[in-house]
Amino acid sequence: MSKGLLIVLSGPSGTGKGTVCKALLNKRKDISLSVSCTTRTPRAGEIDGVSYFFKTQDEFKKLIEKDAFLEYADVFSNYYGTPKSFVDAEIGQGKDVLLEIDVQGALKVKAAYPQGVYIFLVPPSMEELENRIRSRGTETSEQIESRLGKASSEMKLMKEYDYRIVNDTVDDVVSRIEAIMAAEKLRIIRYEDETKE
Ligand code: 5GP
Numbered sequence: 001m002s003k004g005l006l007i008v009l010s011g012p013s014g015t016g017k018g019t020v021c022k023a024l025l026n027k028r029k030d031i032s033l034s035v036s037c038t039t040r041t042p043r044a045g046e047i048d049g050v051s052y053f054f055k056t057q058d059e060f061k062k063l064i065e066k067d068a069f070l071e072y073a074d075v076f077s078n079y080y081g082t083p084k085s086f087v088d089a090e091i092g093q094g095k096d097v098l099l100e101i102d103v104q105g106a107l108k109v110k111a112a113y114p115q116g117v118y119i120f121l122v123p124p125s126m127e128e129l130e131n132r133i134r135s136r137g138t139e140t141s142e143q144i145e146s147r148l149g150k151a152s153s154e155m156k157l158m159k160e161y162d163y164r165i166v167n168d169t170v171d172d173v174v175s176r177i178e179a180i181m182a183a184e185k186l187r188i189i190r191y192e193d194e195t196k197e
Contacts, residue, residue, distance in 0.1 A: 002190055004095040005181060006087065006113055007031075010106040011121035012151030014133035016167045020121060021100045023170045024177055031096045034087050037063065040078035043138055053083075071101070071108035076146060080105065096181065103154040110160065117184050119177065120161040124168055126152065 009017055025033055037053040039060050048054050055063070060079045064072060072081030082099060090097045099109065110118055123129035129151055133144050158164055165176050188195060 002094065004091040004093070004097060005184055006091055006097050006099065006109075006116035007119065007177070007181065008099045008101065008106045008109055008116055009119050009121060009177070010101055010103050010161075011167075012123065012129060012154045013102070013147045014129050014136070014151065015121045015123045016132065016170070017100050017121055019170055020167065020173050020177075021098060024098065024174050027174060028178070031098050032086075032090045034082055034090075034097055034099045036080050036082055036101065037069075037072075038078055038080045040076075040080075055079075070112065071105045073102060073104045073108070075102050075104070076143065076150075082109070103157050107157065107160055115189065117163070117180060118161040119163045119165060119180065120158045121165055121167050121173070122155070122158070124166055 009021060011017055021033065025031055035049065035051075035053060037055050037060060039055055039057050040052075042048070042051070042054055046052065057079070060072075060081070063069065063081065068084055069081040070084045070087055072079060080102070082101060082105065087097050087099070099106075101109070106118060109116060123132070126148075130144075130148060133139065133147055139147065163180055165173055167173055184190070
């Protein structure tokens, strides 16, 4: 059985990754979402174990010591990390796994797992990105400035990714991700058993 795909979707904060992931997972029940751990406080409506596994700083540090993360990063003064065991188990069983993580994390995963599929979601424009972050209303103006500053430096790392998708409409983005997945599954490198000499 061939392994599942590891699909990593990232892009600057506020690009709409969360909305795209939700729509993709709604449409494609065969894709598993990796739920990250974080030390950030839950936002209204977020559920532990669904949105994130919410951890204290101490709990998170213990998990780091146990080598429980595929990658982890300090994003806006909070830790975020991808649990290793879930991703390994799903991919091993042939299931496709989606990671929605920030750019630093994605590049760490790429170093460890180059056969993954790395997709960079870009906002239609930087003005649009600013509007989205401001209208979300969940961050202070200081946090907004920090996210915008980070967004422009993250845009420069797009060249490390395999695919670039502009987030114009959610349905179009989802269709493009599905097309990428379909093509990726046909790549010769995914059929090691059949190509061995
Ligand atoms: P938020 O606080 O808005 O949920 O997420 C802030 C940033 O952390 C987003 O860019 C999000 O993609 C990223 N993030 C979420 N989970 C992880 C993770 O497991 N690892 C890393 N490196 N970043 C993550």
